[in-house]
Amino acid sequence: MLVHRALALAPEPASAARARRAVAEALTEAGIDDDLVESATLLVSELITNAVIHARSDIGLTITVRSGAVLVEVSDRSPHLPTRRDYDATATTGRGLDLLELVADDCGALLQDSGKVVWFALGGRREEFHPAPGPAPAPSEAAPEGMAIRLHRLPVALYCAWQQHAEAVLRERLLSCFREDGSPDAGQLDEVGVASEAMSLLADGTLEVFAQRDSGVVSLDVGVSVPSGAVAGFAVLRSVLDEAVRLAAQGRMLAPPTPPEILRLRNWCCDEVLRQAAGLRPVPWSRVVEADQGSAEWSTPEWDASAVRFARAAVLAADDANRIIAVSPTAAELLGWQAEELTGERLIAVIPPQLREAHIAGFMRYQTTGRSRIIGTPVPVAALRRDGSTVAVELLLEARPAGNGRTVFVAELREPAEPTG
Numbered sequence: 001m002l003v004h005r006a007l008a009l010a011p012e013p014a015s016a017a018r019a020r021r022a023v024a025e026a027l028t029e030a031g032i033d034d035d036l037v038e039s040a041t042l043l044v045s046e047l048i049t050n051a052v053i054h055a056r057s058d059i060g061l062t063i064t065v066r067s068g069a070v071l072v073e074v075s076d077r078s079p080h081l082p083t084r085r086d087y088d089a090t091a092t093t094g095r096g097l098d099l100l101e102l103v104a105d106d107c108g109a110l111l112q113d114s115g116k117v118v119w120f121a122l123g124g125r126r127e128e129f130h131p132a133p134g135p136a137p138a139p140s141e142a143a144p145e146g147m148a149i150r151l152h153r154l155p156v157a158l159y160c161a162w163q164q165h166a167e168a169v170l171r172e173r174l175l176s177c178f179r180e181d182g183s184p185d186a187g188q189l190d191e192v193g194v195a196s197e198a199m200s201l202l203a204d205g206t207l208e209v210f211a212q213r214d215s216g217v218v219s220l221d222v223g224v225s226v227p228s229g230a231v232a233g234f235a236v237l238r239s240v241l242d243e244a245v246r247l248a249a250q251g252r253m254l255a256p257p258t259p260p261e262i263l264r265l266r267n268w269c270c271d272e273v274l275r276q277a278a279g280l281r282p283v284p285w286s287r288v289v290e291a292d293q294g295s296a297e298w299s300t301p302e303w304d305a306s307a308v309r310f311a312r313a314a315v316l317a318a319d320d321a322n323r324i325i326a327v328s329p330t331a332a333e334l335l336g337w338q339a340e341e342l343t344g345e346r347l348i349a350v351i352p353p354q355l356r357e358a359h360i361a362g363f364m365r366y367q368t369t370g371r372s373r374i375i376g377t378p379v380p381v382a383a384l385r386r387d388g389s390t391v392a393v394e395l396l397l398e399a400r401p402a403g404n405g406r407t408v409f410v411a412e413l414r415e416p417a418e419p420t421g
Contacts, residue, residue: 069124077115146225157361198233302403336386
């Protein structure tokens with residue numbers, strides 16, 4: 001054994017930097033090459049950050065270097081093992097296990113009497129440092145009995161978009177609980193931690209939904225097991241996400257505007273856990289049909305809309321809160337509206353009801369990841385007219401920057417291209 005280090009770290013963001021330094025110093029002292037140092041510091045930063053966000057306990061870091069190989073172990077007092085998230089390829093969260101498996105030569109997680117340890121090895125295997133791990137120790141007390149919660153008609157696309165967005169929001173909200181000097185606001189930190197635990201329980205219980213995301217399945221009946229002691233956390237989750245929405249509208253978080261349909265889905269999920277835990281019957285999700293009103297807290301972005309208002313083509317513009325902010329006369333005529341009447345409506349007012357949840361899900365994914373499958377690519381779609389009829393158009397969508405970091409979406413509605421061949 002060349003080097004062995006053991007550190008105790010606080011559950012705060014600065015611990016990730018301390019862990020990176022400790023790993024780099026241990027590997028440098030042992031004469032390990034720079035490529036291995038870079039990989040090890042990347043992975044330990046991911047593990048420590050996850051422990052800070054999800055465990056809410058002191059963190060143990062152990063670094064062992066021998067014969068050109070390194071084993072890094074991160075322990076905390078949370079009994080929840082990491083679970084793979086099948087998010088979009090552009091997601092900014094849910095990549096921890098993928099990263100470990102891609103970079104490390106060996107990795108895994110084990111339950112312990114006092115929590116868990118997540119580890120990775122570079123240049124070798126774990127058994128070269130420790131005997132092969134035995135079965136996980138039996139908990140000292142019986143595991144809490146889970147309450148069977150049923151989510152009926154859970155909308156697949158909408159739910160996947162919400163969960164991916166909510167995890168990113170909770171991560172940002174947790175990091176905002178630390179003051180400039182690095183000290184935590186204990187009350188806020190505990191509240192966000194409880195919300196994150198509720199979100200993780202929901203995510204772990206609905207993995208099958210992500211497996212169906214691109215299969216064309218519209219909705220699923222899903223069962224989620226929630227320990228009785230964790231039920232109250234779903235009220236906290238709803239409250240914390242409400243606060244995040246408010247802070248984002250004030251420009252105090254990076255989170256984009258949240259469509260009201262996403263808020264309705266979030267409230268339904270949380271309320272179903274609370275209702276069913278109280279002995280009430282499940283209430284199925286009701287599909288988005290009406291164009292819910294958006295939040296008045298989000299101001300109209302600073303953007304010159306005159307090019308749209310006076311365009312000869314059928315063009316309309318919407319802001320990043322999903323509200324129509326400008327309509328050309330040709331577009332208004334095509335859709336059966338007066339331009340001034342359509343301005344201010346939600347964008348889904350011109351989208352057929354059966355396509356609204358898919359639109360909102362795609363819109364939310366773009367807001368979360370900055371990527372879209374349809375921006376810049378002509379797409380044949382049906383547009384909804386005011387009288388309830390539809391008209392076939394070819395949609396060409398463009399995203400344009402606006403003032404204060406906002407985004408405006410400009411859509412041209414063209415006559416469908418003639419089929420070839």
